[in-house]
Amino acid sequence: MDVTEEAVREICTDAVFERGETYLAEGRIREIHRVDDTVTAIVSGSRQYDVRVDLAVEGFDSWCGCPYDGPGACKHVVAVLLRCVEDVPLDEGDRLDAALDGTEPDDLRAFLRDVLATDVTLRERFFARFGEPVTRSVDELRAAIDRRFEETNPDYYVVFEPIDFAEWFNLANEYREEGRNAAAAGVYRALVESLDNNMDRVDGAYDHFSQAFSRALDGYVACVVATDRKANAVTDAVSFLEERAASGTQYLTDQFERAATELRTELDEGRSAE
Numbered sequence: 001m002d003v004t005e006e007a008v009r010e011i012c013t014d015a016v017f018e019r020g021e022t023y024l025a026e027g028r029i030r031e032i033h034r035v036d037d038t039v040t041a042i043v044s045g046s047r048q049y050d051v052r053v054d055l056a057v058e059g060f061d062s063w064c065g066c067p068y069d070g071p072g073a074c075k076h077v078v079a080v081l082l083r084c085v086e087d088v089p090l091d092e093g094d095r096l097d098a099a100l101d102g103t104e105p106d107d108l109r110a111f112l113r114d115v116l117a118t119d120v121t122l123r124e125r126f127f128a129r130f131g132e133p134v135t136r137s138v139d140e141l142r143a144a145i146d147r148r149f150e151e152t153n154p155d156y157y158v159v160f161e162p163i164d165f166a167e168w169f170n171l172a173n174e175y176r177e178e179g180r181n182a183a184a185a186g187v188y189r190a191l192v193e194s195l196d197n198n199m200d201r202v203d204g205a206y207d208h209f210s211q212a213f214s215r216a217l218d219g220y221v222a223c224v225v226a227t228d229r230k231a232n233a234v235t236d237a238v239s240f241l242e243e244r245a246a247s248g249t250q251y252l253t254d255q256f257e258r259a260a261t262e263l264r265t266e267l268d269e270g271r272s273a274e
Contacts (some may be wrong), residue, residue: 003060004085005082008078008082011059011073012072012074012075012077012078013070013071013072016078019075020077020079020082021082022075023043023045023079024079024082024086028044028079029041029043029044029079030043032083033089034088034089034093035091036056038052038054039051039054041083043064043076043079045075049064051064051065051080052064052166053080053081055088060077060081062081063162063164065161065164066161067161067162067204067205068205069205069206069207069208121167121171124171125167128171128174128175128183129178137186138186138193141186141190142194142197145165145190145195157201158201159202159203159204160204161204162208163212168191169216169219171187172184172187172191172219172223181224182223182227185219185223185224185237188217188220188223189220191213191216192217193244195212195213196213196244196248196249199252217259221237221259221263224263234263234267238260238264241256241257241259242257244256245257
């Protein structure tokens with residue numbers, strides 16, 4: 001974990017770097033925490049923005065809730081990284097491990113159950129990790145993502161700021177790590193459908209939403225292929241992608257067509273192998 005000024009400059013424009021320096025000097029970082037290699041912070045701008053940065057990833061995998069739509073990282077992310085150049089926050093991972101080790105199993109179970117009972121997102125990840133059946137359909141997942149669009153700017157139809165889709169990408173990743181590719185494909189499909197359906201209301205942070213869509217679409221294709229190239233899932237997925245290419249958001253058509261072509265190739269290869 002080597003956070004240097006040079007590395008930070010590589011992920012943003014010169015103007016954004018200078019603004020990040022200013023934000024750091026002005027003390028706009030209200031909170032900053034680290035567990036292992038993940039840093040979370042709250043940075044004050046026109047309002048309070050949540051920032052998340054993975055210091056272990058090349059280029060610092062980052063997310064910020066601000067509406068920045070330019071090239072590279074935003075000034076809030078840069079400010080947090082520059083703070084890490086000066087002094088990386090104390091890792092709270094050891095403290096967390098110590099607390100877990102010192103807690104009685106029954107007490108830990110009771111605490112975890114209370115949290116899972118009230119946090120749907122965490123509960124879904126728990127089910128995914130420990131092999132429980134999928135509890136939400138694609139339609140239910142898509143509806144939850146749609147609500148995030150509606151809640152982001154409740155007074156207007158238009159969405160100006162990025163939406164953090166991490167909870168759904170994390171859920172899909174949990175399924176993939178457990179080898180449950182069909183379940184992961186369902187999560188990715190819900191993201192693809194919701195992003196496609198809501199793209200017309202996006203008026204800012206276009207790059208953020210486009211990247212989220214591409215990531216979800218690539219994940220969907222990969223998981224469908226991983227299920228079984230001979231299975232009906234591939235045929236159904238091709239039909240879904242072709243329908244979206246014809247009726248969905250116009251500037252996403254090429255991506256839908258590319259994904260459909262990739263799956264058709266996989267289907268043909270599966271048939272020829274029979």
